[in-house]
Amino acid sequence: xxxxxxQAKDDMLxxxxxxxxxxxxxxxxxxxxxxxxxxxxxxTKLNGDYYRDVTPEQMEVFTSGGWRLxxxxxxxxxxNRTLNRIARLIQDELGRRNNIKHYNALKEFRYSIMIxxxxxxxLRDNELNxxxxxxxxxx
Numbered sequence: 001x002x003x004x005x006x007q008a009k010d011d012m013l014x015x016x017x018x019x020x021x022x023x024x025x026x027x028x029x030x031x032x033x034x035x036x037x038x039x040x041x042x043x044t045k046l047n048g049d050y051y052r053d054v055t056p057e058q059m060e061v062f063t064s065g066g067w068r069l070x071x072x073x074x075x076x077x078x079x080n081r082t083l084n085r086i087a088r089l090i091q092d093e094l095g096r097r098n099n100i101k102h103y104n105a106l107k108e109f110r111y112s113i114m115i116x117x118x119x120x121x122x123l124r125d126n127e128l129n130x131x132x133x134x135x136x137x138x139x
Contacts, residue, residue: 001039007067008032014067028120029078030054030071041070045078065131072124079117086110 008014008025017024024033029045041062042051054062054074062070086106093103 002034004041004062004067004070005032005034005039011067027067028071028075030074032067043074043078065127069124069127069131072120072127075120076117076124079113079120082113083110083117086113 005023005025008027009016009023011025011027014025014027017026022033022035024031026044029043031042031044031051033040033042041054041059043054043058044051046052054070058070058074058077061073065073086109090103090106090110093099093106
């Protein structure tokens with residue numbers, strides 16, 4: 001886990017935060033925090049007043065693929081969750097309220113999330129290709 005923090009710390013896209021109690025790095029809504037007792041990887045984009053630990057499935061991607069691939073995986077999951085919520089809101093708007101302004105605002109929001117989603121998918125695929133390229137050259 002400390003190796004994962006070192007990857008995050010060395011990543012030029014990560015933002016480093018140092019406090020007297022802990023050291024942490026944040027990138028695309030994922031925070032890794034190192035204290036004397038533990039290393040935690042947290043998703044900052046979930047609802048609530050505090051950050052939640054990533055799921056065991058997401059943590060497996062961090063341990064097998066590294067910091068960047070894990071971040072992109074969590075980001076894709078967050079965008080999927082957001083798109084599903086927007087789809088439910090659009091259905092509700094069409095079924096009950098039928099407010100055209102709100103419907104159009106939801107459609108614009110969905111469009112902006114889909115652009116971000118496709119960008120992260122490209123980044124994740126590039127990271128996978130880069131890792132596969134390293135594996136092929138080392139064999």
